[in-house]
Amino acid sequence: MARFLSKDKLEGFEKYKYNSIDTSILSNYVMHPFWNWCVQFCPVWVAPNLLTFTGFLLTVLNFLLFSYYDYGFHALTKENVTNDHIPSWVWAVTAVNLFVAYTLDGIDGKQARRTGTSGPLGELFDHGLDSYSTVLIPTCLFSIFGRDELSPLRFYFVLWNIFINFYLTHWEKYNTGVMFLPWGYDFTMFGSCILLLVTSLIGPHAWHAALPGGLTPGVLFEFVLYFSAMITSQTVILWNIYKSYRDRTGKMRPFLEAVRPLIPLLIFFVLSTAWALYSPSDVLSRAPRLFYVLTGTIFSNINCRLIVSQMSDTRCEVFNGLLVPYALVLGVVLWVRVSPMSELLLLIALTALASAAHLYYGTKVVQEMCEHFKISCFHIKPKIK
Template identity: 25%
Template sequence: MGVQTVSVANGNHDKDHKDDHPLAALKQYKYQSVDKSLISYYILRHYWNWAVELLPRWMAPNLVTLVGFGAILFNVLCLVIFVPDLIGPAHPLLYFSFSFGLWMYSTMDNIDGKQARRTGSSSPLGELFDHGIDSLNCTLASLCETAAMGLGNTKTGWFTALIPVLPMWFSTWETYHTHTLYLGYFNGPTEGLIIACLCMSLSGVYGPQMWHERIADIVGHEDIFHDYTLKDLWFPVIFSTFLFIHLPFCVKNVVSARRSRGEPVLPVFLEWTPIVVFTLAGCGWAFSPYTTLRRDNHLVLFCLTLSFAFGRMTTKVILAHLLHQPFPYWTVMIVPLIGGAVLVNAPPLLGYEPVDALIELWYLRGYFVFALIVYFNWAIKTINMICGYLGIKCLTIPYKKEELKNGHAKTA
């Protein structure tokens, strides 16, 4: 996933001359990853090697990533149109579309780096673009999962849509310190997405109501499962997997990397500040007994808004990693999230009436517009700055004039 290597041949700089440009670290950067998934190694890598050969050589790696993300955006649009209550049931084709779109996203996310090496267009921008899109996708793909399981605007539905930001952020934090993206034997981008696709497909076959059936009616053992349904197990399983497997391994790898370099360990836990604030503020708003967002079915708008805030927060860490910069503790896009939590909770706690539903909705809409503008303004400026320094294009593969005459792509 992402771009494997970066050529240092961009530009005609004297090797003996030290480049003091703020982006100079990009020219020495090399992407590193470890994927221990047995499914990836024995099955999916053959599929990915086959799939990348279907792409035209003129197609830029970042464009491949964007096409995959487009499949998710298409399904979010379909969700809004055909199952706005996130309960359904909708036409079975919609759930199959969710599954196919997520699989398409996963495929493109895994072959964009292969396309970069295939076309000789690897660059550190690829990692920033790839994982930046992953950050945006966290809540959006999970939103489709919420609809596919018919969870609606329940707390379980909101948790399902929002919880993927946690493993994504901690993996990014881990990569910042270890300089390697580590995917374990069972990981979210592989096994997690396969399970999500299977769940969506099952909803297409049996309908989302299958997740609301009593487990005792399916497997028996009334005395063990009582009135628990399949959806009742969903959140505990997901959260436990993150809390007891994903997070401990991230911490272990970061601690090992720091100790191997003789660096202090405890200060790195202060870097959890942004995700802790983001999580507490988000939960303080979304799960407040005084909020009207769940009652009035505004999960889609909430997820879209938080996708930009989280995307900005995560890509700042990625960029700091690429440029060997200090860890970024803050982004202005968290401020309105804190404001939302204060808006809905402060008045009742101070003895006043809860804020009006219309005021809360317009505050969320304003936050969405603010997040959209700030995110794209920052993203476009950052991409243009990196492209200008490395002499590359974001969504196209540049060609040298002399190579164009011979019909060959740039390989430097």
């Protein structure tokens, strides 16, 4: 049976040591003290990965709730003649779920150190699920603004901004050997919880009021995401990589090897954006949620493979197999000019295929890690005395 983790990758995981730097004021002075207090109430028999997975499932639940009440992001649009709006309790529940998920993500590493179960599997499992949450969490926030504030195409690029920032953090570690935890993550997660909670109290229509200068909250939200990404993430990442070469503290990879992980992401961005822009039936506007899930799934798969290479200190894969069926479907859509229904069916089929392939990949990688290190993912094995 084919394996995803080669011998050199497993040997690289054996040598792996976690190395991170966190300079976030919110993280160091607010969240970490809170998480240190929370983790003491967690039973020592609870596996850290179980905390991680529970938090991820809460983000999935939030996504499913909004999918039910606002599948096409029409709830807050003027053409919503049925007056079917998202109940206030949904905003409140998703705010609580997101905060609990954020907390569980914050204490899983502390629980691992507390129980003596720290290891590469925990970090891989944590960051792998986080890469999938980059589409699940923001898509819920889209329902606050809806299509009248942000078109599906504009929100597509907002998602890619989030994807790129997340990916560059791991690309940075691939080259420097250090995980520089971005400030934006904590502020975004905490701010999203507050935004959802406030929306449950005052209603989403408050975020649609006109602002001075003809701006709207949706446009301001969009601008802040792009601007903060450039200032607090992208420029900092490039500086850290440059500094690692200047001071010779990083991996010192040749230029082509250093940028190698960017190739599959760039190819995918070009393919997905071509479909978003040139779809004959404007499938992104017709089925935005499905298009976002497909994009986020393939992004997560590309990112997970980078994480594996980064942690095992092996050469990153330059090609992702999920791009083959994606390119084939795109070719059929753009050159054969299929009917709108056929294009939608192709989108559904491709989403199902990518989701199944990514789930299989993630499951097999975890199984191979557990077999190699003789551990269990969701259970703390008692130590033999």
